[in-house]
Amino acid sequence: MIEVRRDVSLGHYNTLALPASAAAFVEVSDDAGLPRALEWAAQHELPVLPLGEGSNVVLVGEQQALLLRLSTSGVEELERGPEHVLLRVAAGQRWHPFVAWTLAQGFCGLENLALIPGTVGAAPIQNIGAYGVELSHCLVAVHALRVADGAALTLAAQDCRLGYRDSVFKHELCDQLLITAVDLRLATRAQTHTAYPALRDHLDAHGLGEPTPQQVFDAVVAIRRARLPDPAREPNAGSFFKNPVLEAAQAQALQARFAGLPGYPQDDGRVKLPAAWLIEHCGFKGRRRGAVRVHREHALVLVNDGAGRGEELLALAREIAAQVADTFAIELEIEPRVYGAAA
Template identity: 35%
Template structure:
């Protein structure tokens, strides 16, 4: 066990923001985490868990202990007639996990290829793309209770999944560390190709027979054509959530802007495309200083190099205010701000 002092976080966040932590430690098991937390050196400091750093914006240094989740391992722990139950360490890279599942014929998460981050963040965020969300393929997770030191099991119902939400982002925020996630994956694929440009991409690829490999590659191609690689341009993927509005609000907005893309949401609400709103407000490809909304995807805020976290945050505020003024819709940041 090693605790690093005054540690740089630049390589640990996909925005590439230079920030420092008073302490930094990596754990590879619940037992290691327990030992670190028992250290008298850091006992009274605030603590934060860090996964892949792909959904985080540092606007300041962190005067506490950052715990880097390094728990690894992928294992099919059981199966039934229709499913494989696949357990993954929370520190595993998400895309690598998806590719491992595809290689082994475990279906159901191929549409979630190339999403940045680690496995542990997937239920926390209820990540989703191209018609699939984690809650659709989730079985249970194990989480370390920071107060008691116990490892507890959470079912899907106990995770209280919502749109890019879970109980770990709300009332249990900062109280647990996700240790592992077990997914209920399919033996017989249920191909989801209606959302986005997957069908078109499959046709351009010349795919004659659907497979989870083909769908994964189509998603990878689409994402690579639209989204910048964080290694080239610092970013955290989609910076804002797609807003969900009431039917009454939709009636007012659609009367003024009938062309707005919209999708049905639970409880008779309407989901709007945040990227479309941002583009129509004039922010797509617009750069101010060292940051701006990407030229190919208005939903992605990028660091062109040298931007501070505060610069990026301020730019997101300008975008939010502009969209609210033009459309009367409040955008919510998907990225966690520190």
């Protein structure tokens, strides 16, 4: 059984607390309900908008769609080898509690990704990443239903074309699949990734030269709690823009012109620049436009003070992007997915 509701307010279903609504809304907590929801959408000629925790979306106005909120849960152990375990995790499972659970089992690999809001099913969409680790480090496969006909299919990790905050689900397969589960390969022998500067500094400051995975998890949680604005108090969607990645020559030319502009060399020879630095340099830190603003301490985070609408937020984002383009000749790309008329 699925229960589809009409004209549902979405204010509580997105971490920016934007006042959007859905023409139709269904919350599905068991796998059997997923094909039924897709059938319902086809019968009513509505597109399907899958939603997890709404922590990476900008919802503008009324969504003429069946908003399908996934709250399926469950973890299955598929295989255990001498040094690894293979898990299948339901798409609606909340990410952070799942990461905490893996550590409690003695599985490691996800500790740097602690406290990222959202669901397991959304994690491959932008190949979530933090503190030097991305989902691609342990993703084995993605299971999905094709929205058009409900057919079940599996994509191997290499077919997901995971990149920096990017995947095939944002391109060729955009809006075509409902992810139902994700297979992850985790290590059963402790190994950690601690080279990321902010993480290394924190560990050193606490005398943890060779931390356990649990200590890395605790450090990431502590850093994020101290540094990142909590959406429950300051509604936001995390980083609003992706960090631009430029050819080395272009990055060097900019660094010669703008003293102090940091650059992070990538494996492919290109250089990643911090969007926050570019935005701050343009004077936007803390700038307010009506009920929306750039965070006072985090130039990359846009905040809705409560009464803000999606249009206002996007207008501020466009103003920022235009100024950055004028100053640095760089086109900033919005990280969250924008849904609605003004997208």
